[in-house]
Structure formats: C-alpha cells, structure tokens
Amino acid sequence: MAVDALQLEKWEDAFQQPVASVRVMEKQLRVALQEKKDGLRALVGESYRDLLHTAERIIEMNDSIQQVESHLSQASKQCNYGSLQKKATNAVSMKQKEEDKDRKSRVTAAELAVLSNCPIAISRALSHNKSPLVAAKLYILARLLRRSVSEKVKSPYITTLERQLSNLRVTILRDLDHELCQLDTDAAKILQCLGAYALITSSSTSDTFMHFQTLRLNAVVSLLRQDTVSAETILEAIRLLNENLRLSTQLFPKRLSDNLANLQLKPLFQEPAINDMMELNMAVHIHWISDSIRMYTPWLKTDDLRNESCKIEIASKLGTTLRAIFDGLEKAVKVVSKVESLVQMRHDILIAGRGVIARTSDLNSEDLNQSLTKIREIVNTRIREVLNGDIGSMGVLGQDLAKLVSETSTVRKKDQGSWNSMLSSFENAKGGRNLKAMVRAVSYSDKSGLRSVRLKHSKWIAKIASNYAHIKKMSEERDWDPDNDEDEDDLDAPETLKEMNSTDTEALLLNYVEGLLEGYRSLETNMAGLVDGMRQESDIVDSPQRIEAACLIIRFISIVRNSCPQHGNDGIISLGWFGKDVKLRIYDFLSRDVAKKALRSFSKDLSRRKWSSGVPFIGLWEGAPKLPIQPSPLVFKFLRNLVQSMNEIGVDIWSRDATDALKRTVSKAVWDELEESLTTAEKQTNGVVDFVEDKKEEGEQKVEEADDEKEDEEKKDEGDEQKEDEEKKDEGDEQKEGGEEQKTVEENPQAEHTPLSPLHREQVLQGYFDSTYLDNAFRTVQARGVTRDDKNKDKDSQVTLGWEFIERTREKVPVETDDRVKMSRSAEDYWRRTNLLFGVLDI
Template sequence: MATDAWDSRNMKSWKEAFQYPIPTVRKVEQELRCDIASNREKLRSLVGTRYRELLGTAETIVEMNAESSEVETKLASIGIRCNTSLIGKKSVNLTDIKRESTGKSENDRALAGQLVLLHRCTTVTGRLLRKHDSPLLASKLMVISRLLYKTLSQTPNAPPFLETLRSQLSSVQRLIRRRILRILGSANSSIEDIIDSMAAFCLSDNASSLDAITHFHAIRFSCIEKPSENAGEYIPKALGLYVQTLQTTKAIFSRRLSDALGKLQAQPLLNDSNIRNLDDLDLDILGRWVTTDVKNFTPWIKSDDLSRQSAEHILKTWSNKAFHRFLECGAVSLRNATDFAQVLSLRKRAIDIWLSAVAVTPTHSAVSILEGLRDVFNTQLKLVLLNQAQRLLSVGDGVKSHIEQWTQTDGGTSQSLWDANVTSLEVSDGATVFKRVLTQTLLGQDSRIANILETYDSWLVAIENSRRSVDEMRHTKWEDTFDDDDDDEEFPTSSVELLNQDDPRQLREAQKDAVGQAFLDLQRCFSGVIDAFGDSENSLKAAFVLRLIRDLRRGSPSEILQDDGLDFAQDIVPGLQQTLAEEVLTSVPASKILPSPKRSTLSRVPGRTLWEKNPELPIQPLPSTFKYFRRLVEAMESLGPDLWNSSAVIVLKKTAHKNAVDSFSAKFEELKMSAKQTENAKEQIEKDNSTTEGDDLTTPDLVRDWKIQLLLDAFYVRDVLSVPPDETEPMNKFIETLQGEVEEQDGAVGALQEAAHEFWKRTEMLFGLLAT
C-alpha cells in the first residue's frame, strides 16, 4: 500500500500529507504530534542540564571566593603575628649566645641563660593570667622567677635589666593575688578551682593551709558584707555565697586541700610536667644554666592537721559571724523594698535557697538561720504594712486642706433628687451615670468628698492586696528538710508550720494594729481640723466632715480589723451633730412655736371655734406649732437629709426639747402677766363707769382656754420631740404644772393627751426627718 512507503520525516511540505487517504493523514498527524512532544521534552532536558551546570559554576565561584578570603585573612593574621623586630632580637640574642668567638666565660653564659629564663617566666606568667589559666601554674612560675631573681641579684655583675624584671615580677605577683581573690570570691567557682587557688595562695605567699582557709573565709566575708540597694539582687546572691562557702569548707576539711598541697610538695618545681610542657620557656636549652638550688627547689607548705572538733569550731565560728553580718546587710538592703508582694517573693526565694541546702550544709545552727531569715523578712514586712497603713493620713491632709481653703461659696444647699439635672440624665446602658449621680446626690457627695474618697479607696485597695497576700502565705509549698532526730537542736514546731502559720499570724496582727492606729491618728487629725473651723460656715464644714466620717465608716476594712470593729470618730460625731442642730435651731428659733401677742392683753385662742366635745376641748395644736415643725424639717433638709440619722435627730430633739420647754414656760408666764393686766384694766373700766364689749377683755374663761391649748401643744411637742426618758423631765414638770392650772373635768387632761397623740400619728409622715 501507499501508506507503507510513507515517512513523515521525508515530507517537504504540508501539502504532501493530503495526497493520501484520510486514515493515512490522521496517522501522519499523530506521528507529527508525537515528534513535537518528544522534541519538547528533549529541549526541556537540555535546558535544565545547562542551567544546573551554570548553577554549579556559580557555586564553585562562591566557594573559591570564600576560600580566597579565608586565605587572605590567615595570611594577614600571620603577617601581624610576625613581629620582625622581635624575631630579629631573638636571632641576635641567640647568635650572641652561640657565638664561640665572644670570649665569654662560663659564668657569663650562665648569667645570660638565667636572665633569659627569668624574662620568659615573667612573660609567660603574665600571658597565662591574661588567658585566665590556672593561678596555681602562674604561682609556680612566679616562685621560680623569685628564685632566679634572688640568684641573679647576688651576682657581682648583675645587669640593669634585672631591675626591670624585678618590677615585672612584682606586677605579676599582684596579678596573681587579684586572680586568686576573684576566684575565691566568686559564687561560680567550682571546688576544684577554689582548692587550686588556695594552693596557689599558699605557694605564692608562703602561707599554711590554715592561713589559706582563713584567707578564703575573709574574702567570702567581705563579699557578703557588701550590701546593695537592690535587695532582690543582694539577698539571694549573698545567701547563696554563704551556703556555698559552708559546703566548700566542708570539702576542704575532708583532706582535699591537704592532698593538693601534698601533690605540690612531691617534686621540684622545675620537674613539674605542667612547667616543662611550656614550650616558650625552652627549659631543654636554658635549664642547664640554672643553679642547683633552683633546680632542686621543692616547696614546703605548713599543713595544719586539724581535729574534727577544731574544724567544726572554725566552721561554726565563721558561719555565726558571717550570717549575722548577712542579716545586718540584708536588713539595710530591704529598707528600700516597699512593695509588699515583692518582699514576700524575695522571702520565698531566700528561704527556698536555705531549705534546699540545709540537709547538706554544716552550720552553727540550722534553726537559728531559719529564725534569722524569718525575723529579717517579717520585720520588713511589718514595716511595709505600717507604712501602708500610715498613708491613711493623706485623707486627713486632704480634709485639712479643704477646710483651710473653705470659701463662702463652698457647701451650699444640697441638691434635690428631683432636680432637673438629675431627672434628665440618660438611663440607657444600665443607667450607670444616672445611678452614680443619684447615689452622690442622696449621700451629699460633691467633688471634694469624691476626691478624698478616691484617695481612701486607693488606700483600701493597697491594704486589701496585702491582706490577701498574707492569707496566701498559708498555702505556700515548702520543703521541710529539718531532721526530726537531730539531738543537737530542739525545734518545737516544723519549719512548714512556722512559715505557713506563725508568720501569717504575726503579719495579720501587725496589719490589724497598724490599721487601727492609723484610724486613731486620722481621728486625731479630724479633731484638729474641727478645732480650726473658725467662726464662719461651721454648719457646712461640720456637714462636710460628717459625710466623710460616714463614708469612711461604710468602707472600713472589716476583714483586717476582724472582730474589733471600727468606732471611728465616735467622740467627734456628737459635737458635729450638735453644731448642725444649733444651726438648724438658730434659723428656726423655738420662740416661733407659740404665737407672740400683738397687744398687752390676751386675744382669743386661734381655732377656738373648732373645739369639740363637752366640755369643749381642742383637737389639734396651734397652727404656729405645726408651722414651726414644718420650718424645722425644711431647715434640716436644706443641710442635707443624708446627715440626719437617728443619732443626729436625737441630738437635735434634745436641744429642741430644751428650747421648747423654755418657750412654753415663757408663754405661760406671759399668760399670767396678761391675765393680771387684763384684770387691772377691767377694774379701771369699772371705776370709770366705762362700757365696753366683753369680748375685748380677757376673762377667766379665756385664760383657761389658753392653758388648755398650751397643755395640748405641750403633749404634741413631747410626742414630736420624743427623747429618752431622762431628757423629758423638764417638759414633764411643765406639763404637771400646767395640769395643776387646768381644772380636770371628765378626764380633760387624758383627752388632751390622746388628741395630741392622735394628731401626731396623722401628721408624722409630714415630718419624715423628725419621725426617724
């Protein structure tokens, strides 16, 4: 077939494909599409390969650049370290030593060799100290240097350069001492480092092992007695250093220091492997010029073999002295700690440090240490609580400032609950603003009282937070690590019970006493403020102070004061209430209770026509009496209805009761005088044969009417101004006197008393404040 001979790769034009049947053309199309896809994959693979080769080339360039930079850095470092001047000097010196033609004697070569070795020892020692290497190795080199210097200084022809080396040797010795001091005083030093440094101290200062221990204790003591203003930094650090010192001392007394010193005395210093491994010394070359005394020098250090009792005595003596010093410095650093919660947290950290270490730490008395820690923190916590409580006096300062700056415009009439400014407030979103303004209006709180109460509330929050912190102390978790079988110390209670029960109890009592004393001091401050009221606006000032006292009592810290309660300003309040009562009664004098006569003779009793029963008796008091009590209540409300609690109303009633008795007595005397004048006038008229109307002159019946009305009013006033029985005696005597003047017919007195009482029951709601 024609399709068998067809090959798409031999096509020259697309037109040739259409010379074949349709199936063939479709086959041609499929072959062409397969070729295109195959060529696309080959092209993609080729591009990817070339791209990866390009990335590899780039990475190679980057690596070559880094390696080139590293090589340049190393070459630069080598160049820096290649001190041509120093190399030249060494070359010249070596040449001079080896030069056979110098003609020097054996002694001169020995002198030069020792001088070079001395110089190298001081140089290497300084380098070791700068690298914070072992101070013991530095001390060994320093001892060798001292021996070399001693030998060279005894030669007759010592070069001047020897004095320079002596200065370097002194400087190196000071550096070694500072290095030893730093290691022995650091809390981060391991026991191995400390023993190594103590051995270095013995070697460099010709000290005994006991001297080294004493030196170690002195360094640690000096570190502990450096208080810091930051108690949170000093106390944990100093206490940790104290504990570590005791533990290290225990290890030192277990022959670890003696073993280290014995190893140091086992061989000559120049034979020490650590010395011979220092290539910079060139001991193989320069060692042969060293004298025999230097070569064979073996340190001897006095080893004080202490008995167990002596070791314990040394440890306990230092422990007692250091801990008491720690307590003194800790108390000083705690003076700046005024935050109660922070001091409590620091107390927890410090006691945790001790309790976690007490089982493995020898000391003069584990119980004394715990007691000391408790005392120093409890003392500061009590001081913080006292200072917190004394901040209550800022309330007194605020009151004093307001009273001293009082002006005529301060105080004023209290705002009504039905004032438009109150009733027009928004009541949406829970009516928060409306309720707050309503409460302030009801309680008479203005901006001055609000400012003082804000100070008081912030004080309450502070002492309440401290109280909660004290209560939380009872639930603190501690590790009770004291050995119950310890026969040396008897401890009545466990450490956990002391920390969780006794300490909170002490702090609660301290806070209770401090808060109670603060309120007493504030009460004395209020007394001083009241004494300085002056002569003007006393009632408004008294109202201001009374409202403050009431609000302070309402917000008293009852949970802190516990069962004692708070009788704050109990002696001050009656005097302030008396001031208010006198102000009210001055504006509404008791002389207004009964009508004043307009002429010398008596007129008819007001409301006489309303008398009822037979004989006729009044059923209500005089209008002037009723009006008097209405004006009295209005005067009370003008100062503020919130001021008139039961005690204040009783004070007002007592004073008003006394004034009312005086007013009734005066009216009774006036009645007698008017009756006498009327009788005289009647006699004069009869004498002159004058004729008048009988109603214009007072008759015995009119006098009796007035007495009956006065008796009813007296009963009514006694009901309105109800006071304790011992205070009603003057009114009762007046009523008895008046009863004797009134002819009692058919139970008239009893009817008058009942009528007065019934009228009071009907009208008492009109006198709400007086009915309290």
Template sequence: MSTLPDLSSLPASSSAIFSSPTYNLPQIRAIHKALHAAVDEKRDRLRVQVGSSYRDLLGTADKIVEMGGEMDAVLDTLGRMGARCGRGVVGRKVGGLGEFKGRVKEREMGEVGRRGLLEGVVLAVERGLRGGRTKQEGRDGEGKGERVLRAAKGLVLGRLLVKSFGQGIQGKGSVEAARKGLKSSRRRLLRIVERVLQSVGEKNEQREDVLRVLAAYSLATGSGAKDTLRYFLRVRGEAMKLTFELDEDERTRAAEDVLRGMRLYTKTLLDVPALVPARLTEALAGLKKQPLIKDQALRGIEGLRLDVYERWCGDEIEYFTPFIRHNDLDREQAREMLTEWAGKGAGVLLEGLEKTLAGMTEFKAIVELRTSVLKLWISEGGRVRGVDTSDLLDRIRTMINEHMLGVVEAKVNKLRLVGSEVSATIEAWREGASTSEPHDFWVPDSLDIDLTNGAAHFTQEVVSRLYGRSDIVSKAVSSYKSWYKVIDDVGQVVEQLKRQRWDNDVDEIEDEETIEQRQQLLSKEDPQALHEHLTGSLVRAFKSLDEQLSALLKSSVAAEKGPDVVMYLLRVVRDIRSNLPALEPVKAFGLDLLPQLHNMVPSSVAEPALTSWAENHKRRVVGRALWEGEPELPTSPSPDCFQFLRELSMAMSEAGMDLWYPAMVTGLKVAVNSHLRENWWKHAEELRARSSPVDVVEKEEKEADGEKMESAETDEAKSDEDAAAAEEPKLEPQEQRDVLVQWLFDITYLRCGLAVPSFESPAEGLKELEDMVFKETDLDTSSRQRITKASQEYWKRTSLLFGLLT
C-alpha cells in the same frame, strides 16, 4: 783690706812669695787659704771624674752578662718552639679551639632559647588570666580554677627563667620587660584568686574552683597549707564586710546584700571541712610529684613549645620541683581556725543584718528578708558540722522580730497623724481660715468633671458628695485610709507568716521533731507575738485618738466655734468607724463621743428653724377662709408651720444629707418635739392671757383640780410674760377658738412629720400638747378625727417636700 791677687800669676816657689816685699802678712795668709781651697777643689773634681768612668765600666759589664742570659733564653725558647711545631701538636690545638667556639655558641643559643620561652610564658600567663583559650586549652569542662592554676604554674616557670639569666643580664630590654610583666601578672593572679574566693556559685563546681585557686595561691606565693587556709578565711571575712559596706552612689543596703553575706558565711562553713585538710593537702602535694616543666598543663599550652625549648633550660629549670609545705595543717588545727572565724563571721553577719534592717521600714520587705534569710540558713546551715547553728538562728530571728515589732509600733502610732490633721483643721477655724463645704449633687459644676481618663474620677466625686467629704474631711479620711491600708497589709503579712512552712527541702534527713519544733517557733510563736503586739498597739492608738478627738470637741465647744466643727468631727468619726480593724476592743472607738455629737448636731441644725417658727408663731393670723366641712375645720397647716418644716428640711440639706442617718434623724425629731412642746405650751399660756377676763375665768374653772403651785421664779417669769402679752390686743372667744383649732391641725400635722417610731414617752412629745389643745377647742371626737385624717392626708401629699424628715 787689699785685693787678693790672681793665683795663676803667683810664682811657683813659695819662698819667693813669702820673701817678696809685695805681699804683707794678711795677704800672705789669704793667699795661703786660697791656695788650699783651690787644691781641695781640684782634688774633688778629679775624684768625681775617675768615679763616673768606673760606674760606666761596671754598667757595661752587667749589660754583657744580661745579654748572655737573654741569648740563653732565646735559644731555649727556640728549642721549645721547634719541639711544638710538630703535626700532632698543631692538630690537637686546632681541635681544642673548635670545642671552645662550640661551647660559646651553645651558651648563646641557650640564652636565645630561654628568652623566647620567657616571652611565650609571659604571653601565655597574661592570656590565661584574661580568660582566653587556645585550641588545646579549650577543653570541655575547664573552669576558671584550672586556668588560674595553669597561669600560676606559668608564673613560677617565668620567674625561674628570669633568674636563669643572672644579674649581669638584667639590663637587657626583653628580659627586664618580661620581669615587669611577670610582676604585673602575679598581682592580677592574686586579684583573680580573691574574686574567685569571694564569689558564690554552684556548690560542686565552685568548690572545685576554690580548691584550684587555693593551690594556685600556694604555688604563686610559696605558702603552706596552714597559711593558705588562713588566707582563704581572711578573704571570705573581708568579702562579708565589703558586702555590707555602702558604695558612694548607694544610700541604703539591699536585702540581697544580707543574702550574699549569708551565702558567703554558709559556703565557708561548708567549704572548709570539705577541702581542709585532706583535699587541699592532696592538691598541694600533687604540685610536687614531678618537675614543673614536665607538667601536662604547661605542655598543653600551644605557644610555649616546651618540647623544643626544654633542652635550653638547664638543670635548675628542668629538674625544678615546687617546695610547698603541704602537711603543716591537721584536722584539729583546721577546726580551731574555722571555729574562731565562725564567731567573727557571725558578728559581721549580724552587724550587717542590723544595719540593713535599720534602713528598712516596709513591713512586707522585712518579712520577705526574714523568709529568705531563714530559709537560706535552714537549707545551708543544716549541713554545717562542728558549729552550733541553732544559736545563730535564734539571734537572727530575735533581731528580725525586734525590728518588726518596732516597725509595727511605728506604723500603728502614725494614727496620731489623723488626730494631728483634725487638730490642724480645727485650728484653721480658730484662725478664721475658710473651709470648703461639701458640694450638692445637683450643681452646674458637676457637668465639668473630666471623664477623659474613665469614670474613676467621676465616681470618686459622686462618693465624696454623697458622704459629705469636703476637702478638709477628705484630708483626714484619706490620712486614715492610707494608715489603715498599711496596717491591713501588716495584718495580712502576719497571717501569711502563720501559713509558712519551714521544711528543709535540700537536706531531707531531719527528724520530725526538729521540723515541728522549728515550725512551732517560726510559724506560731513569732506570728503570735507580732499579732499580740499589733493588737495591743492598735488598741492603744485608737484609745489615744478617741481621747484626742474628745478633747478637741470640748475645746471647740468651749471656744464656741459653731456647728461646723461638730459636723466635721462627726463625719471624721463616722468614716473612721466605718472602716475599723476587726478587733473587739477597737469597736468601742467613738462610742462615748458619738452621743455628744448626735445631741449637738440636731440642736444646732434645728435652732434657726425653731427660732424663726417662734417669731412667726407669735404673730400669726389664722386663714379662716380655707376651712371646710360642718363644722368648719382647717384642711391645711398654717403657713408658719409649713415654713418651719421647710426651713428645717433645708437646714438639714445644707448641713449635708450624709449626716441624716436614722439615729441622727431620730435625735433631731426628739429635740424638735421637746422644743416645740415647751414653746407651744408657753404660746398657749400667752393666748390665754390675750383672751377676755370672763373667758379666762371660765377656762380656769374647767381646769382639773390638784395642779401644783409654780415656784416663785416661775411666777415672776409668768408675770413678765403676762405683762408683755397684755400689751397685745385681746382676742375674742371665737378668734381664740379658731386659733386653737388651727393649732390642733398643726400639731397633728407636725406629729406626722416628726413621728419617732422608737419614741415611747408621749409626755416628752407633742401628744400631751395635742390633748391639751383639744380640750381647749371644745370640739367633739368626730371633729378631732376629721382633723387627724385631714392632717395625715395632707402629709402624704407634701411629705416628699421634706425628704430628709421622712
């Protein structure tokens, strides 16, 4: 396709273009289209130019109209300004501006004044809660309750002042600090209120403090009379619980805790009827009689200066009166609340008393607690009205009595420890342990006793040696004495209970019947029950100890432990019997055991001396050269006889001089008499066997007829002895007679030393033996009298050598 020619170079006539051979038909058509497009473009451009100029003309016209309106407004404004520029108009405006600035300054001054008053209130409240007083506050007779109530009023005033600053000013430092200080003071005030309610002081003064702090609590918390009473009872109940709770450094509860809990309980039962609802209602109503800022207690605080700052407080503070529901509690509601609390409080008190008693084992301390608790309840509980106090008294008495009976039973049963000590000592013998024997008086170590602390130790040592109290005996005896001292104290305390008086010294309006009934219950029935229980427990305990010691004796005899155990038991039983309780059934303690011990001790002590005598007596030789008179008769006992008495007395001394009281010495002499009679009779038979046959026949002919035949066993034993005696050399008749005469002197001498005043059966002693030997000697009566007199004289000269036998 050929290029389109420039339209500006085309001829002006269209016929020239169409007729020109230069352009073919497609070019002509293109030129036609280009021409039409150029024409349309120019037409549009011209149309735009004409429209823009028209809009400019319209805008100009609008501006002229607007300027005309503004000129009219300016003229109108200038007219009004001219009208307002008069003298009177300007004066009124100046006066209004002055009033506006005054109101702004007044607001600023009020804010400053309230802030200063708020700071003073915070300081006054803190000082009042700390207990400090200014000169005007230091009035005579002002108590803690008044200070707490004044602090509560200041706290309410402080909260009103903080509220008066609004929300926008809370960020300011002084107000925010005051707000925090008031919150802290409120917490401290509530703690002080609790402490005052938990305290137990003088009756009238403390009750007035309770009334004021209850009013302070109501004012600080906005509680009514009913909520205030509920709070009071709750605080007292918690205080009773805290009284019986143990601190970290405490192990047991003290009796003072019970008394404090009892005082709190009785004080509550007395305070509530005295304060509620009348006095508490009046106290709460008195807080609403006048605006708070007019209260004289607040105006009396020196640092507040309410007479100056009052004008800046505003109507909300100036006419504020606390709103407290003072009449929402009647007497019936108060009685129901108190009755319900009394039941719970009695449970807490009894539980605390039970826990306290559980840790008390000293009977005297328990009795003192009983006396204190019951006297407190009688004096305070007797004035309680509306609550049954007798039921709680019975429950307290029953609980204490049951614990005392248990303590008495436990203390009495500790007597078994004495038996355990004895059993352990005997067991030590079984195991081969060494035991210390009682010391003699006259030993060198007696000089080494320490006397620097007086003669108590020396006296104790002397007494111990006198009564044979070795270490093992002293342990058992000391155990018994410690037990007896405790039981004796219990008995004395029980007797004191019988002498107690339970009069109500505080309230003297009780009738005689009530006093007598209480006296009968507390001073007769309770001590009598304790006494009977103590008596029964003592009888059972001593019976058990008696059986235990008897069993130990039987087991010791069966185990063949020797005489030391028997003497040890005898000493223990003797010392226990010397200090028995004054009870008839207890006096029988050891009476079944003592005869066995009295038989066993003398036999065991005398056995070595009798054995030695038997051996020496068989081979003795008569000291014929010492005889005197006409006919010649002995004037002194044979050596074996004297040695026998010496060994016997030494054995008694070694066993301990404390054992040989008259009954024991009598038992020893009876046993020795019986043994000597039997063995000496055998020796006489042996002496016959050693004689010549002719002499034996003569002696047999002189014997009385009618002797009973010996048994077969006796004949056999006799034949054995005769066979043994046949081996010994035969005695001549004179030698045999001399032996018999010496025996007669020895028997007479022994009768002097072994005489038993109460012994009434001569056949069981040496009298029959003496008669038999006398018959064998063929002496006349005068010779016998000489021998008897000589033996008695010799005994008088030598009896002191055998002191324990005399």
C-alpha cells in the same frame, strides 16, 4: 584394545605392545606433554623474565657474600681490642674539651631565653583562663631562672624582668583571690587556686586555709559595706557563706593537704603543660638549663592542719560573717517600705539561712544558733515600722479634715441632700455618666470638700487591707522546700518554717490590729478636740460656717465607719464604736443651731397668739362637743421651717441619733416658749399688763435685733419670706376675729359656759391638740414603744408637751378625760397621715 600410556610403570612395557598400540600411546604422551607445557606457561606467564632476573640476583648475592666474608676476614686480622680502646678514649676526651669550652655561655643564654619568655607565658596562661596552677608554676620557674641569671649577668634587662615578675605576682594573687570569691567556682578549681597560692607565697596548709576563710569573710563584708544594700545583696552574701561552709566541709583539711602533697611529687620541669608551651621552646633549652633548676621540686608544709582547728576557725569566721550579715540586713530593710517586699525578703533569707544551719550542725556558735531568730527579729521589726508608718498616715486624714474645717470661713453652697428635678432630667448619654457622678456626689458629699479626703481614705484602706493580706499570707506558705535542700534532707533546722511563720504572723497581726485601733482612737481624739472648740464657739457666736464644719466631721465619721478595713469577707477590726461620743457632742450643739431659726419664728408667732380669745378656725372642728382635728398653722409653719433647716445642711446628716437629739432639744425649747406664752397671758389677765408689756417690748426688741442679725440669711429664701408674710396676715385676721369674738363675749357673758379665765377654752383645746401633735412629731426612737405613763416618769429624756400642757392649764380650764383621749388619738392619727410631709423629722 589400546593401552593407556600414562598407566604404564616402565617404558619397557610400552614396547611389549603391538606397533599400532605403541603409536597410539605415543600420540597420548605427546598430547599429555603439550598439555603440561601449556599449563606451565599459564602459571609462569609474564613473570618468566622476572624469575630469570631473580635467579641472576641470587647468583650475584652469593658472589657479594663471598666478597664480604673475605673483607671481614682481612679486617679482623688488622684490628684488635687495645687499638679500639685507645681510639675511644681519645674521642671522649676531645668531645669533653670542646663542650667545656662554651657550656657556661650556652647555659646562661638558655636560661635567659626561657626567663624572657616567662612573663608572656604567664600572661597568656591567665588571659586564656587556663589553670591558675600553671601560671603559679611558671612564676616559680621564672623566679628560679631570675636568681640563676642574676648571679651570672648584671644588666638593666634583668632588672626590667624582675619588675615584670613582681607585677605578675600581684596579678596572679589578685586573680586567685577573685576566683576564690566567686560563688560558682567548683571544688576542683578552688583546690587549684589554693595550690597556686601556696606555691607563690610558700604557705603551709594552715596558712592556706586561714587565707581562704579570711578571703571569703572579706568578700561577704565587702558586699555588705556598700552604700546601698538590697535583698539581693543579702541573699548573695548568705549564698557565699553557704558555699564557703560547703567547700570547707569538702576540702579541709584532707583534700587540701593531699593536693599540696601532690605538688611535691615531681619536679616542675616535668609538667607536660610547661614543656608543651611554644613560648618557652623547652625542647631546645631544657638541655642547657642547670640541673638544680630542672630538678627543682617545691616543698610545702602539709601536716599542720587538724580537723578541730578547722572547726574552731570556721566557727570564729562564721560568727563575724553572721554579725556583718545582720548589720547589712538592717541597712537593707530600712530602704524597703512595702510589706510585700519585706515578707518576700524574709522568706528568701530564711530559706537561705536554713542551709547555713544545716551545714554547720556540728559547730558550737551562739550567733549561728540565734541566726534565724535574729533574721526574723530584724525583718519583723521593720515590718512593724512600715505598718505603724502606714497606720500613722491616718493622721494625714485628720490634718486634712482639720484644714478643711478651718477653711470654712465663708458660707459654702449647700449640697443637694436628696433627689430633685435636676437628677431626674439627665440624658442617658455615655452610660449615664453624669447621673452617676451626681449620685456619687450626693451619697458621699463630695461637693462639701470631702472628695479628696474620701479618696485618700479609700487608698489608705486599700493599703491597710493589702498589708494585712501579705502578712496573713505568711502563715499559708509551705514548709522547707525539699527540692532546694540538695543532699541534706536528714539535717533539719531547730524550728520548721511553718511554725516560725505562724508565730510571726500571729504576733504581727496582733500588733497591727492594736496599732489600727490606737490610730482610730487618736483620730477620734483629734476630732473630739475640733468638736470641743466648735462647742465653745457656739456659746459665743452663731455662725453657719460652724454648722457646715460640724456636718463635715459627721460625714467624715460616716466615711470611716462605712469603710472598715476588710480581708476577704471578714473585717480586720470593728468600727462600730468609732465617733459615737463625737457625734453625740456634735448633735448636741448642731441641733440647737439648726433649730434656732425655726424656734425664733415659732416664738414670734406664739407671742401673737391670744389665749384669752377664741379660735378663728373653729369651723374646722368636728364632733360633739366640737374638738380640733388638725394643728394650728403656726405648728405647720414651725415644723416646715425646722425640716427646711435640716434639709439645708444635708439629709445624710440626720441619722436616728441626730434626729433624736434634735427632737429632745426642740421639744424642751418648744415647751419653754409655750410656758412663757401661757405665763404672759396669765399676767396680762391678773393686772400686770404694764409689766408684761415692758417685758414684751424688751423681748420684741431682742427679737428685732436677732432678726437684724439674721437678715441676710432670711433674704436667701424669698419664697419662704412671702409665705411667712401671708401667714402673718392670716394671723392678723385671726387676731382681729379673736378681738371681735372677745368683744362679743364681753357684751354677752352668757355665751361662754365656763367662768371667765385668762385662758380661753378653745385655745386650750387647740393648744393641747398642737402639743400632742408635736409630741408625736418629736417622739424619739427610744420613746416610740413606750406608753404615755412611762414617758411621764422619764422627763429627763424628753419633755411630753401634751401632758405638761394639761398639767399647766387644768386649774384654769378643766378638760374632760374623754376629750383628751379623743384629741390625743386624733393628733396621733393626723401625724400618721402627715408625717411624710416632714420625712427628715420622722426617721
């Protein structure tokens, strides 16, 4: 078995084996040696030559080291300490002599170079909105350099630089003041500006604080001294004041003192912002600048401001500022003429003013304590002025009405007071627009000239209601808004906003309602003056223009009463009293004027009546004995003329009160005419015919004169005139028949059952029926539910024609009670069947 040659420990052991084994081991060793060589070559590879070079370099370095050691050994032998000290001293001396030779010129040149670039650097610092403190420090540096250079060099260029620096100082201070007055400037920027101001002006902490307060006060005052001060201006002034108080609380005195103290901690030339400026090139010039300038540190007095003095100064400036705000607020509200704007202004200013109070709760200021009250007083006073002005514009309506009344110098075309054929013949085109216009004209009497007055009144009522709604809305506003109170939720105003709004709303609405009532009373007084003037004219001259003017006033009163100011579904004031007395005065003379024409015709017809003769239309009587069942034609004619006169001035005029006034006036006038006719008949029978005829002729002459005066008016209605002539003809026939009947009675006295009397029985019965019929026609609303006996007791309110006629004639012609009752019932029943013919009269 062959032995592994690699396992042998000694080479002698290999030869202890047989030759064949030795040869085998030789082959093994040779193979192993070749493998080692191959592995070594694989590890060395291409770096083999580098290793050879490295070995050679090591050998060379060893030679060099030996040479250096040899040279150092020789140098140490040649040099000692004394020689080196002498050489060093000589080198320093030579360098100092060289530097002292041109240092002064180098320092002057460096300082002048930096000084000439300082204006550019300052301008760039201001224009690029950098820190104002940097500009201030540059100005201080430039001032030091100018002083140093001016002592060494006398040149016009230095004077020019001094002028530039002076202008830059003004510019810096102006920019600082502008920045300090800005509302959106933060506290850090304010501190930088105050530090810059203290550096430039060498002010102490107290002076800097006073300057800030004065500047803020002047900013507020300058806002309020403008020609036009608006609500936005007042709010901006209050916000500026509020921000001033906030900054004063945060910055003074501690933070300002600390900031000014930090400015004294290191020299100005050690500021990185200054050293890094390319314009100054400090890397080159700083070495040559004087040590006194390079080491300059500003000194400021920072321990002269106390908290108590701050509060006193803030309170003083606050009082002055608030008084300026109050004055500005008075100017601002004077130019506002809308209640809505004033209410919104009041709300915004109170919200802003609350912030002032919250931040100054520890200040003892009378103006501050009364600030909200003063603001409310100023705005509320202006609101009252605007409200009173709007109420006073009611006087324009009175003036327009007076002008309209005065312009009725010519007779206007009468309005269509009710529906007629023209109203029912409109086409339905355009949604019935024409029909609506006509109905509106009839309902509101627009054609009488009141359209413009009605439209103005509608606008005025809308404005009054709008003002009331805006004031009422004040009490519905929310209380102080916590979202706008920042971090001051623990600080409250003396009174809540809701309480102030409720108090002011109640006071303003009370004043508003009283003002409206006073305005309506004044308007009613003005109308009463117009009516009194027309009543005086009515006693002098009879004019249709005056009737039209009275109708205008009545329609205006109806417009006012039907358009009461409303808030929602509730009325602001009640106008049930408005115009009652005026209407009664108008109804007094209007009823006389309207009834004149009908009463004149009634008097003329009644004068032709023959009381001593029979009734020509007795054939229409019924019953046993025969009694009248319908009134005389003259009564129908009289009522028709009266209703026609009423319709001519407009159906809308005749309310119940107006109709009752007319009925009272007409009933008295009818009885006077009836009594005069009876008296004339008695006088004729008693032998005073001549005297009566003279009176009659005189009366007829007066009637003819009155007829001549009314000729133009009677010509307007030709149809009525023709009808009147026909009725006169019928009455002529009646008189003729009556004459024949009288003749018959004289020829045959036995035909009459009663003794001869100045009043014929048939005429008395017909007269009683006529008077009873007129009683029903002229019965007022108050008298409709009263019995006849009660009405007889109240003769001052209304004349009872039927009862008076019986009392007047019972001695001449007795009438049985049953006959009177039958005729009364028949007259009342006949009125119920015919009252629709006189619809305006039976309202």
